[in-house]
Amino acid sequence: MSGFPENPFMNNTPSSSPSKSVDGNRVLKRPLGNNSSSSLLSSPSRRARTSGSVIYGDRFIPNRTSIDLNSMKSIGNTASVPTLIPSVTEDQVELQRERQSRETFDTVLKNELFGEKLLRDAIGKESSIDRIKNTKPAIPCYQSAAATASVEYEEDMPTTPPDSDERPQSAPVTPRRALPQGPEESYRPSSNSMRGASLLTYRERTGTRPSTTSILQSHFFDSASPVRPESKQLLLSPGKKFRQIAKIPYRVLDAPSLADDFYYDLIDWSSTDVLAVALGKSIFLTDNNTGDVIHLCDTENGFTSLRWVGAGSHLAVGQTDGLVEIYDVIKRKCIRTLSGHMDRVACLTWNNHILSSGSRDRSILHRDVRAPDSFFERIETHSQEVCGLKWNPETNKLASGGNDNVVHVYDGTIKTPMFSFNEHTAAVKAMAWSPHKRGVLATGGGTADRKLKVWNTITGSKLCDVDTGSQVCNMVWSNNTDEIVTSHGYSRYNLTVWDYQTMDPVAILKGHSFRVLHMTLSADGTTVVSGAGDETLRYWKIFGKVKAKTNPNSIIFSSLNQIR
Known part of the structure; x- marks a missing residue:
């Protein structure tokens, strides 16, 4: 048994609720204490407001008494929002979610500030939300900041030439600072029907404090929403649904003595749902x-590769001494x-009854397991070790990759390759x-290359x-969706799911602390x-199950199927 117990795999899956202790009590995440540092981390409490101080969050929302011109400029110009550029180190799904949240926030904020003016200039039944989404951003021009807090609005000057009969659609309005008309005008509150929504309005300070009854009435019996109806509808409307991919594995097993060698291929999943793993x-x-867990076999030499036959009844195993053994998993011998x-x-691949193997001796051997000979064809087109080998049974094509950085494509068992890719x-x-597409091959390069290439x-x-x-280090092409999963070594140690149509990273799965050399579907x-x-x-758990295709309810199609 080479020092292994009957079951060498130990379940090391992380708990689903790590915040709970053994006895069921939740672990405290904030330290308790009387000093100033611990009090900041304790439960929040109401603090007295200081006159003239403003607490800013991640975005600045201007009020009626002090308008920050830079913030108003960023609100009026969508182009100033940082552009989220897709990268190979970021999930495309996460970027889309963040982009949608930013767009929603900007749309709601513009509608709260400029909604009344947009509704006044609206054409037909177009809402202010539609006006904001369909209008190109314009860079606002501001006058002197020495004015007071009263804000008026004016339309942008038309950019259409004077001789043109067409009138451009009005863009989002430009705020303009105006001089006060009197001592009371600068402190006059703006109403919902004039300037913005109730969320951004303020009231004069009164000497009398409102009663508890009036507060309850304002909270429970007032039907006015703090935001405009269009903003409320946008916030309550369902957003775009994004694909959910679990970022943590649902099962983790210890695999002692799993070799850390780039040229080994030591795990494979059969069609009968049995996973084969070579440990030492x-x-x-x-x-x-x-x-x-079943112990299949031992060897004096190390195992370097393994591959299931299509039916899942036999397993081919490659060794360090160059021998290839075929095991009957039912008889376990x-x-x-x-x-x-x-x-x-280093690599094995099946094409029905043909077993092909690639070795460090730079050769590829084709073996017919029905014949008594060990092999019937030897191919020597690589100048260094053959470390990648994959059959495509549908087209009867074989692809081989070597340590010489070359990819060869063969038509069946013919010695001369059809194509050779040297990029x-x-x-x-x-x-x-x-x-999904006939004759399409994906290949991945090592540390000095790092490229994912797709060939016709x-x-x-x-x-x-x-x-x-x-x-x-390895890759699989999903049968359920048109996506590729690649595993990586130096120096990311993660798995990446690629959308083949756009070649964008759909999800990046992290968890391993060494090179992810072995992978199977x-x-x-x-x-x-x-x-x-x-x-x-x-x-x-990355992909969903394929929905069963319903047979056409047609007499013609059913008769054709019976004839075939």
Whole structure:
């Protein structure tokens, strides 16, 4: 057993409620004390307002008595809002959420300030919210700041030439500082029907304090909303729904002695929902339906690669001495040993009854498991170790990647490649065929390259090229959605979900502390298991299940299916 217990995997999944202690009491997150520093972290209490002081949040909302010109300029000009630029280090979903929240905030704030004027100039049944969304931002021009707090509004001057008959739509109004007309005018409150909403109005100070009855009436019996009806409708309307991807794995298992070698491929998920893992000199099978862990075999040499046959009944295993063994998982014994390689077997791939293997001896061997010979074809097109190998059974095409930075595409078992791609500048181990588009291949380069490239193997052209910012160690192409999952090494140690249509990072999954070298996809296409040099296996729920297609209720189609 090579020093392993019967079940080497230890469940190390984090608790769903880490804020609770063992005895059920919630852990205090704020220190208690009487000094000033601890009191700031304690429960909030009402503090007396200081005359003339203003507490600002992340955004400044001007009031009627002191208008900050810079803030008004930023409110009037949408172009001044910082642009959120997508990056390979940020989730596209999170960026879209933040962008939507910023747009909603700006729209509501502009409507509260300029809503009455926009409604007055509205054409037809267009609301002030629609006017704000459909109007291009204009840079406001302000007059001298030496004026008082009374604010008036004027329309922007038309930009249409004098000889033009068309009149441009009015843009958001420009606030203009005006001189006071009297000693009482500067302290006169603005009403809802004149300037802005009740949220931004103020009242004169009176000598008498309002009674409790009047306060209750204002709170419970006043039907006036603190914001305009259009703003309230925008805030209550459902926003755009974004895809929910869990950022933490739902299951974490300890995997002692899981090799931290870029050229190894030590985990694979079968079509019968059994996960095979090579730990040191032993191989274990984990049945995800029952949770049972089965010890399959041991070896004196180390395991370097493994791959399930399509039916999930047999497992091919590569070793450091160049031998390839085939195990019957039902009988739990080796039924065949195949020779031919002179060095370690770094990659294995099946095409029905054809098993292909790539080795550090720079060769690719094609083996027919029905024939008595160990192999029937040897291909030597790479100048260094073959570390990536993937069959596409639908098109009968084979792709190979090597430590010589070259990607070859073969038509079946023919020795001469159809296409050779030399654009990578590092070893190519990560490879995946698209299950959605015929002949589309994705490849990923190592530390010196860091590129994710997609090729059309029918025409030999490159479709896209993305800099991932980190070493690409492995990848899978989702069967349920048109998305690619890549695992990374130096120096990000994460998983990235890419939308193939836009090549934007949909989600970035962090958790591993070493290179994520091993990765595989579940049989139903919903879960990705990643293995890293930190000796852990992490289960990520990324994709949803494919909806069952309903058969057409047609006599013609049903008869055609019966004929076929």
